Amino acid sequence: DGGITQSPKYLFRKEGQNVTLSCEQNLNHDAMYWYRQDPGQGLRLIYYSQIVNDFQKGDIAEGYSVSREKKESFPLTVTSAQKNPTAFYLCASSIEGTGELFFGEGSRLTVL
Amino acid sequence: AQSVTQLGSHVSVSEGALVLLRCNYSSSVPPYLFWYVQYPNQGLQLLLKYTSAATLVKGINGFEAEFKKSETSFHLTKPSAHMSDAAEYFCAVGNAGGTSYGKLTFGQGTILTVHP
Numbered sequence: 001d002g003g004i005t006q007s008p009k010y011l012f013r014k015e016g017q018n019v020t021l022s023c024e025q026n027l028n029h030d031a032m033y034w035y036r037q038d039p040g041q042g043l044r045l046i047y048y049s050q051i052v053n054d055f056q057k058g059d060i061a062e063g064y065s066v067s068r069e070k071k072e073s074f075p076l077t078v079t080s081a082q083k084n085p086t087a088f089y090l091c092a093s094s095i096e097g098t099g100e101l102f103f104g105e106g107s108r109l110t111v112l
Numbered sequence: 113a114q115s116v117t118q119l120g121s122h123v124s125v126s127e128g129a130l131v132l133l134r135c136n137y138s139s140s141v142p143p144y145l146f147w148y149v150q151y152p153n154q155g156l157q158l159l160l161k162y163t164s165a166a167t168l169v170k171g172i173n174g175f176e177a178e179f180k181k182s183e184t185s186f187h188l189t190k191p192s193a194h195m196s197d198a199a200e201y202f203c204a205v206g207n208a209g210g211t212s213y214g215k216l217t218f219g220q221g222t223i224l225t226v227h228p
Contacts, residue, residue, distance in 0.1 A: 004155075033215075040121060042202060042218040043156075058215075090155055099144040099163070099206035101216060103155035 002027045004104035006091050011109045013078075013085070021076045021107045023091035030096055032074035036060060037088040037106075046089075049074055078109060086111045114139040114205045118219035125226055131175075131190040133222050135203030138184065144206040145186040146216065147177055149199050156202060162186060173197070198226045 004025045013019045025032065031050045035043040045058030049068040063082025068074055078085045088108050092101040119134035137143060144163050148156040160171025167179040173196075177188045186203060200223045204216040 006155075035218075040220055042116075042220045043204075044218075045215065048215065088153075092156075099216065100146070100158060100161060101148075101156070103148075103157070105155045106153065108153070 004091055004093055004102060006089075006104035006107050009105065009107060011107060013109060013111050015111055016080045018077055018079050019109065021078070021089055021091075021109070023074045023076065023104060024072055025074075025091075025093045025102075025104075026072060027093055027102060028071070029093035029102070030071070031094045032068070033092045033094070033101065034058075034064070034066065034074070034076045035090045035092065037090055043090065046076065085109055114143065114207065114217045116203050116205050116217055116219035118201075118203050118222050120222055121220060122223045122225065125193045125224070127195055127226055127228055128192050131188070131193045131197065131224065133188040133201050133203075133224065135177075135186045135188065135219060136184055137186060137203070137205045139205055139207070141207050145177075145179060146204040146206070147171065147175070147186075147188050148202045148204065150202065150221075151199050159188070159201075193224075193226045195226050195228070198224055200224070 007022045033048040034046040044060050047066040049055035065077045090106045091104040115138045117136045146161045147159040150156045160169045162169050162179045170176045175190045200221045203219040206216045
């Protein structure tokens with residue numbers, strides 16, 4: 001079955017550590033996205049990529065980094081510069097022109 | 113610029129009652145509009161979408177929404193609530209046309225509780 005796979009589902013981190021969240025899709029979609037979800041705040045866009053080797057900052061990119069070396073993969077690194085990293089992170093992809101997002105199951109990051 | 117406002121962070125209904133979740137949007141260009149549903153600790157699943165065709169849109173699980181341009185609204189309804197409808201619902205707006213891809217703006221979400 002085609003879809004988006006995020007890993008790990010749960011992750012704990014100590015303050016000062018960088019962590020990388022994995023996102024892989026086999027839908028052959030060009031565009032991929034990372035959203036952050038906090039209770040009562042909806043989803044906020046961190047980074048997006050419309051094509052391999054290119055990506056753009058979203059609304060809350062500070063403290064995060066991404067890469068897009070393959071069409072299928074769009075990993076997100078949460079760096080120690082992110083002041084409040086505890087959140088639920090959602091990866092998504094879309095077909096050009098439709099605007100419709102397909103989501104992974106999410107990764108919950110907790111900073112201890 | 114675009115924005116979404118969902119009226120009511122929590123809605124509670126009885127099983128079998130009408131479900132009405134409110135969404136108002138703001139967009140400087142013709143919008144695409146979406147409703148997504150999220151169950152605890154899961155990703156979002158598309159319920160329905162409006163992309164400038166029929167103004168009354170039918171989705172999965174018996175949900176539907178009506179696009180009203182004059183009111184800038186896209187409210188979600190279901191005639192009869194089921195216990196399995198309990199979840200969080202998100203309204204989202206995107207730009208129609210151009211290279212907008214999936215740069216959607218989401219509302220804050222509405223948690224729907226269904227009680228027996």
